[in-house]
Amino acid sequence: MYRVAALLVFAAAAAAADDPVPARRAELLHLVRQDCGACHGLTLKGGLGPSLEPAVLAAKDAEQMSFVILHGRGGTPMPPWSAHLSEFEARWIVEQLRKGLPK
């Protein structure tokens, strides 16, 4: 358990150190707002897809969320984004969503 916690902390630190470069960050935020927003709503309050607001995501597992971003969710319209996003980028997006996207 401690080991898992330590690993998670390590993973978080590593992710922070490997933040996408600023230009890519802007692209990713644009993608989240506009293209994820097509189903989840521009303000991410939900639509055909569920809400991605911080309050909703707080209870969800971050690894699970980046897995869903990369590989989609079978039986639902959520598509796999792995052709367009790296694992790092998916994790970074989850972090941003949990914090609430910058305005």
Place this chain on the structure above:
Amino acid sequence: MRTLLIAAISLAVCACAVPPLRGTGDLGLVVERAAGRVMLVETTGRSVLGRIEGLGDLSHASVVFSRDGRYAYVFGRDGGLSKVDLLRARIEHRVLQAGNSIGGAISQDGRLVAVANYAPGGIRIFDARSLEPLSEVPTGAKVVGIADAPGNRFVFSLFEAGEIWIVDASDPRRPSVRKIGGIGKQPYDGFITPNGRHYIAGLFGEDGLALVDLWNAQGGAQRILGGYGRGEQPLPVYKMPHLRGWAVAGRYIFLPAIGRHEVLVLDSVTWTEAGRITVHGQPVFAVAQPGGQRVWVNFAFPRNDVVQVIDVAAMQVVRELRPGRAVLHLEFTPRGEQVWISSRDDGAVVVYDGASYAELARLPAESPSGIFLTSRGAMTGF
């Protein structure tokens, strides 16, 4: 002297308050979705007449028009329903009627506006003049593909439930409902043919569509184009296609395939596949140019900077245009001599000549999405 002055002042005030005399047949609204604003445009001189602010969250906005073409009803994602006076370029009424909405329709007689809601799932019916709420029909599922049908009826599909409901609102405070079940998995949108007879729902959860003959609704739904994917693994769909009666060109209906870079051609006499056309990406809108000689198609992320034109007689792509990045929507003027196309990421609405494909105008707009012209007010299904 004083009387004269007062008379002159009141005359001046009147002159300000009365909009210049003009018709609305060449007007329309373009949604600037990130700004919660719409642009009022006219298609004769291809110009922007004004902007109307304060419409809320327009991430998935749509618009229908009053039968006289003066008023637009704007449906916002946040459940906002706004009645916009096109001649005065201002909001006349606005209600927040649900938590999460997808669109709406106006009744055949123009007296009722129905809003389709995701949360809470259902439709709500309003007086088109005052926006007074008249009734609601809860569904317990997300409502998609709402269309008006003859007889002041509204037809829609339920995403999770796999049903089509026909609501007769002739008595708007006591609407009656006919439910058609077992139509197939996950209907994502639906439309009514321009003659008002057939309602067709596209299915996301399986290959095929559901067809209801509204002249014989007790006959239930019929599956059409079943198994069009031929058992092949579908490609990822990064944006849901949209269906409306604009896809009808003569006897053929042009429909986006789901998870395939194809437009399916449905024969509306035999209700069987008449062909399929390989296109640039996952189609989102397939829109027949008035007259039905050509069908214009835009595409989902990441191949969304292209519009392709299909020649109906040849059943093949004959032209490719690049209006800008992230093409979200296209709309023809009623006689099809020009088409308006929105490029979200280039911040522009681009107008093309419908015959020569020449670019006629490029109007700056902030993240433009849907383009809605008043001619929709005279069409069944909107």
